[in-house]
Every structure is written in C-alpha cells, then in structure tokens.
Amino acid sequence: MDFYNKTGKMALGSRLRRLSEQMTEQAAAIYDLYQVDLQPKWFPVFYSLLEQEETGKSIMDIAREIGHTHPSVSQIVREMAAKGYVTERKGETDGRKNFVLLSPAGQALRQKMQVQLEDVTTAIEKAMNETHHDLWKAIGEWEFLLEQKSLLRRVQEEKKQRESNEVQIVDFLPEHSLAFKQLNEEWITTWFKMEEEDHHALDHPKEHILDKGGHIYMALYQGQPVGACGLIPMEDGNFELAKMAVAPSAKGKGIGFLLGQACIEKARSQGAQKLYLESNTKLKPAISLYHKLGFHKVAGPPSPYERCNIQMELRLD
Amino acid sequence: MDFYNKTGKMALGSRLRRLSEQMTEQAAAIYDLYQVDLQPKWFPVFYSLLEQEETGKSIMDIAREIGHTHPSVSQIVREMAAKGYVTERKGETDGRKNFVLLSPAGQALRQKMQVQLEDVTTAIEKAMNETHHDLWKAIGEWEFLLEQKSLLRRVQEEKKQRESNEVQIVDFLPEHSLAFKQLNEEWITTWFKMEEEDHHALDHPKEHILDKGGHIYMALYQGQPVGACGLIPMEDGNFELAKMAVAPSAKGKGIGFLLGQACIEKARSQGAQKLYLESNTKLKPAISLYHKLGFHKVAGPPSPYERCNIQMELRLD
DNA sequence: TAAATTTGCGTAATCACTTACGTAATTAAT
C-alpha cells in the first residue's frame, strides 16, 4: 500500500486493520484446504479449550484468556455447540456459570488440525525469515506499550507539552488587573464563596500584594491571560503561595506547574527558606499539583480563610 | 496478550485484529480530544481528498488509492456529505462517475486537524522509539510479501512439500496390477474413452511393458498406491513415457513430478538418449508437468492413440 | 451498427466483532 507511505504513522490503526482482514480471509481458505470444519473466528476459543481442564472452562474464563468480550465467546460457543464440537454444562456450585468442554468430535478435530497448524506455522515462519522487521515481536511490544499507557494518554501528553511550550509566564502588569480578578473569582465561586479577604487582594493587588514586597505572575496562552499566581510575603521573611488560578478552558496545558515553578524560583531568589500555602482537600487536582511541585502537608498557623482545611509547605534550601 | 505466546504464529491474524481494534477505539477518543468532528473510519478518504485535484476524485479512484472496496468508500462519502464536508458532482464526460471534492467546511477541518496529526505522529514515533522491532516497517514488509504470494499459496506449498516427503516411489509388483489398471482407467475415461491399445497394456502390464524391457513405477502415499507411470522401450533404443496416472484424491502432492523424475533417471541409467511421450493439449496440468520435467514439443511419428495431439521429448545427454 | 462485455457505483445483505441492556445468582455492606 503506497498510500500509507504518504499518510504517515497516524494511519497505523487503519493499516493494521487492512492487513488483519487480508489474513483472516486467507485463513478461511486454509481451513478449507485441509477440510477442517472450523471457522477462523472460532480458533482462539478452540485453542483455549485444547488446554483441557477436566471440568471445562467458563465463558468468562475463555473471554479473559483470549481477550474477547464475553458475548463474543458466548456466541462462538453456541455455534460450536450446534456443530457438536463442544458441550456446555451449568455450574454446580455457581449456577450462573456455563462450563464449556471440547466434545469427542472436538477432540477429533484437534487431531485433524495438527498437521495444518504445523504447515501454517512453517509457512509463516518462512515468510518471516524474508523480513527484516519481526511483525510478531513488534505486535507484542505494542500490546505491552498500550497496556502500560494508552495511545490516548500518549497523545494527551504530547498535546500538553506542545501547548505548555506556548505558555508564557510574565510579571503582573496593570493591564492584567481584570483578568487576575476574574480568574480567581471563577474558581472560588465554583467551589466556595467569596470572603472578605478575597475582595481586598483581588480588587487591589498592587496595594495588598506587590507594594508589600510580594509578586504576581501571569500565564499567557496565545497572548491571552489564562492563569495567575501570587507570592505574598509573610512575617517570618518567607512567602505564601496564593491566588493560584487557571482558566478552565486552558486546563491540561501544565499552566499550574509552570506558574508554581516560576513562584518557587522567585521565592528562592528572594532568599526565602520556605514556601507556604493554604488549600482545601476538595481541590484534588490542585493538591496533587502542589505535591508534584514538592510541597508537603504541615500544621501551620490558623488561616483567615474559611475554605482552608490543609496547609502545605516547601523547603527551599 | 499472554495467550498469543502459547498459540504461536498461526494466530497472527487474530492477534493483528485485536491490536487494530484497540487502536481504532483510541483514535475515536483522540479525535474527541481535539474536538475534530471526524470519524476514524473517514480518515483514509479524508486524507486522500487533501491531495486536492481541481476536479475532485472519483469513488473508484479513492477506493483504489486507499485499498478499500468501492461500497465502503461510497458509504463513507455519503456520511461525510451529510455532514457537509464533501461535495459530489456527476462526471460530465462519463456520466457514471461521481467526483468527490472537499467542501470549504472540509478544508476548515484540515486546518483544525493539522495540530492533532502532528501530536499523534510524535506520540506514535516516541512509542516506536521504545520498541526494538519496527511495527510500521514490519507491516509494510508483510503487505509486500502477501502481494507477492498469498498466505494460502505459501501454506499450499508447505503442504505439498510435506506430503511429497511421504510419497514413496516403488517398482511395480504383481499386487499393484489392479491399482495400475484402475488409476489409468480413471483418467482416460474422464477425458476420453478407452481404446484397444489401452486394454492390452493395462490388463497385461507384465507382457506388454515389463517383459519387453520396459519399467513401471508406482507411487505410494500412506502405503496406498496413488500413482503410476510406465517406461516402454521403443525401437530406437529409447523409451516412451506412458501410462502416467495420479489419483484425483492425491493431487497436489507433487506425485506426478516424483514419478517423472524416477522414470527419467531409470531411462538414463538404461543408456537412453531421449525420452518420448504422447499427450493431449486438453490436459493442461499434465503438459505443464512435462515442461517442468524438461520435455519440449516435437513432431514425432504418428501415434496409435486417437487422443494424442501433442508429442514431446526430453534429451537425456 | 447491433450485441456483448466491461466499468462505475449504489443498495442490500453479511460478517466478526463490539457496546448496551436485562436477568439471575452470588457476595459485601449496613
């Protein structure tokens, strides 16, 4: 297929499907050649039953083993039973189960298939010797890769990384005032309600944060402010990380992490030894972000905010 | 999938199918992630249309390019047209054709997909870097292999070779008399009718062939006689290859070839310089077997057999 | 120039799976 040389890797799925369909079609002809009355789709079930257990295997056992869904196995078993190759038996201790066993006729098929399986195996192995890249092993590796981390997850990570490269962390400017307020109001009102303290800091960031020796970083994505985070000086010379907010529409770009990193660096450069923060355990993603940044839970001084039920800190030395 | 480590290579088809199904499922989720309103199955068609030709592409053009059947393309195009991503136009010079073109809406999708395609490609390429065996290239190689020679053909060859190892070529014994006659009668009566000469040779092989210095080989498969072939001395000191017969049930085991080889060797050891035979062009497989054995067409002396319309010979020196 | 064959493509049926859903049996939680 020349076509797939042009599309590139993203057509991997389509390409695989085409190849597998070709092979299944050939398989049917091969069963014919050996006059084995077995449909290719039965093969995994049949093979699973060869490993004979006295009591047979339940539908779910087989499904799990061969990696199909149970309705698929159920249907295949019904078809095989109609041909007399398997017998079904209700579970004695567990009445829901349906134990499937190869019948004598099924056992006879096994004999007949023996030669076929050998021929097919040699044919495929000979073909494989003509290739440089081992399809069999490659499939195995991909099954493993996808089990570890789905393709979706892999693409999500790629997206996140690309987008976070497009995120700029900049110092707060007067023109960010409105965005700073809105971003914070948004998350506070979705989870809690605005408190007295919030209004002070959000309406007058210059007076309440910057002029007191604090700092504010803004995150810009495609030029638009989509995140904010403040450093507020504490009495002991350290800083509190506060007013961290990211627009919901800009989630998944690693913006919180970038803002956090910027703040940590700033605090360190200001000679702080610790970074402190207050949050709420309801905010799971936030807490896990703080963990990722290196914060850990501490028992701190009482907070002026009602919504605070967890306090964390990060040692900078 | 542990299971497929037990089944061995013959489950290659089943295994491929499972992997491709997993990937297609993931693909759908990925389109969702980028909010691209495109079904994974549309991808090959869509991609083919990106390579824009002013006039569009006909259904068959697309089908051939992406390696699907035309009904599949036809249906996908219908679905895409319903969403407004493509426009259809009847052929002007050829009224049967249906030219498909990406609509402006389709063009817009292309823009939107650009980033997604890049992310997916990098994700897959990164995953591929974690593997030792290149799935992409392996698939390409297999597509090529199967195009050259189908899996069925490969298995057939394997079967033939294995079975021909189980074929024994033995000298004629009195106990083979009946088989010798029946094997020959069978093919003669299916194609022609028995002639005077046939009865002589088949009823009394000893007198008409062996005692005159000729020779007969029998082919045994699983102990049963399934083929025969005679060498009849000619006046010029050479031999005629005749009475070659193989049971229809034993076709495809290379028996004819083995019998032919045995006869050729015998003739050579008897000091013959040429081997001669008479046949009929209706018997295509036989003629091609003779060619494979090295015979070529000649104009020989008139034959006593009515059914003879081709004469061949093989030089032994 | 008429008849036969080939080609393009749409519709319907089929295939080998899947999800969705329902029922009954078993196990866990309150």
Added chain:
DNA sequence: ATTAATTACGTAAGTGATTACGCAAATTTA
C-alpha cells in the same frame, strides 16, 4: 437480615468493513 453491589452470561442492536447484485453508461467485438 435486608439491601446494595458485583458477577456471569445471554440477547439485541450497532459498527466498519466486506461480498453479492443490479443498473446504467461506456467500450469492445462481431
């Protein structure tokens, strides 16, 4: 000891491809 959740499995419907078939247009052959 109920109630709730889980598990086993069957049936029905859906999915993305395929073959089978039929019609009409175009091309080849007689």
